[in-house]
Amino acid sequence: MASFMEDRDLVMSIVARFKEVMEDESTKQKYNQRMDPNKADPTRLIAIMNDIINECAIIALSDHGVDAEQLTVRLPSLVRKHYGNDKEVLALMSFMAQHGARSWIGDLKVGDTRPDVDLVAIETKGKISLSDLHINKERPLVIVSGSIS
Known part of the structure; x- marks a missing residue:
């Protein structure tokens, strides 16, 4: 375990800086x-996103005098692993759940019309719009997504 993880106040301060x-x-x-899907290699989008998250984590750690070499996994995963039952720490980390989508599509709420976006096929790198995938317009289109951290 990274030694700084034992100091809850330090972790809270690092997470606050990470959020900033x-x-x-x-x-x-x-x-x-x-992350522009029209310019980036679609097979690398997750790696690019993780690189940006890691760059931000390194800044937050460095600002608190913590050597980033102590990280063996992404900072958010490490914090959740060690403080998964601490509601205050988890509340501070909640911004991570919305960060990615918000920069692309804004603040969507339940019932809002979703924007039409182009999707890029990993294998062919061809583009297809999300509306083209919605074949049966009488039924709602359900989009299921997830992440691995």
Whole structure:
């Protein structure tokens, strides 16, 4: 275990700084540039997103005098592993659940019309719009997504 994880106050401060860096305008610009599905290799999008998250984590750790070499997994995963029952820490980490989608499509709420977006096939790299996949317009289109951390 990374030694800094034993100090809850330090972890809270690091996570708060991590959130600031993740939500910083320069990070959003970097994210939008690197994650643009029209420019980026679609097979690398997850790796690119993880690189950005790790860059933000390194800044937050460095700002608190913690050597980033102590990280063996992504900072959010490490925090959840060690403080998974701590509601205050988890509340501070909740911004991670919405970060990625928000920079692409804004603040959608239940009942809002979803934007039509182009999807890129991993194997062929061909593009198809999400609306083209919605074949039966009489029924709702359900989109299921997830992540591995």
